[in-house]
Amino acid sequence: MDDDVVLSAPLFATMEREETSRLLESMTQIELARGEVLFRENERGDRLYVIAEGKIKLGRRSNDGRENLLSILGPSEMFGELSLFDPGPRTATASAVSDAVVYELGHQQLVSWIELHPGVATHLLHALARRLRRTNETLADLVFSDVPGRVAKALLDLSDRFGETTDEGMRVAHDLTQEELAQLVGASRETVNKALADFAARGWVRREGRAVVLLDLDRLERRAR
Numbered sequence: 001m002d003d004d005v006v007l008s009a010p011l012f013a014t015m016e017r018e019e020t021s022r023l024l025e026s027m028t029q030i031e032l033a034r035g036e037v038l039f040r041e042n043e044r045g046d047r048l049y050v051i052a053e054g055k056i057k058l059g060r061r062s063n064d065g066r067e068n069l070l071s072i073l074g075p076s077e078m079f080g081e082l083s084l085f086d087p088g089p090r091t092a093t094a095s096a097v098s099d100a101v102v103y104e105l106g107h108q109q110l111v112s113w114i115e116l117h118p119g120v121a122t123h124l125l126h127a128l129a130r131r132l133r134r135t136n137e138t139l140a141d142l143v144f145s146d147v148p149g150r151v152a153k154a155l156l157d158l159s160d161r162f163g164e165t166t167d168e169g170m171r172v173a174h175d176l177t178q179e180e181l182a183q184l185v186g187a188s189r190e191t192v193n194k195a196l197a198d199f200a201a202r203g204w205v206r207r208e209g210r211a212v213v214l215l216d217l218d219r220l221e222r223r224a225r
């Protein structure tokens with residue numbers, strides 16, 4: 001595993017390498033298999049997690065059992081901080097979309113770390129602000145954009161995190177099932193499937209099971225606007 005990926009998380013920002021390595025060593029490493037749940041919505045929790053490997057989905061369930069995905073996070077991103085900064089129930093269920101490795105930090109450890117390195121708080125606030133910005137955008141898209149526009153945006157967002165440049169285009173191994181992709185977009189599986197099939201027919205994307213190759217980024221970006 002590449003420690004540098006984890007150490008680029010906001011939690012470790014602007015610290016001496018030796019100190020950050022010591023903090024990392026004091027954190028508990030947890031391995032998750034695809035589908036495994038780390039914690040559930042409404043449970044009490046006071047730990048935050050930094051992803052070292054793999055992908056984690058954060059989902060909420062409605063009273064009638066429908067699921068909505070808030071986000072898919074990847075290496076060096078953190079989650080679980082809301083219940084830690086604002087003690088209360090978990091606001092989402094965190095589970096592994098692919099095999100994953102995460103590092104866990106407890107409340108007291110975090111408080112001591114911030115007291116020792118107050119600058120870290122600024123980086124954590126920055127990460128929170130960015131998340132709120134993204135959430136506001138998603139909220140606006142749910143109201144103002146149609147499903148194909150939201151699908152295009154979700155693909156571009158996933159490509160920022162997990163995309164790999166290939167000769168053909170940007171390959172995004174998102175590891176999501178069609179159902180999960182639909183939950184991320186906030187639409188039915190059928191509608192999302194239709195939008196993807198339409199993008200494929202236009203030559204904008206090529207579908208490959210739990211991956212997609214973005215062939216025409218310009219068109220997708222225009223569709224996402």
Ligand code: CMP
Pocket residue numbers: 045058070071078079080081082083084089090091092093094131135
């Ligand atoms: P917590 O509420 O402790 O547990 C669920 C976590 O999901 C939460 O902390 C955040 O880290 C994360 N989370 C909640 N809402 C969002 C969102 N809109 N976008 C990304 N991550 C989120």
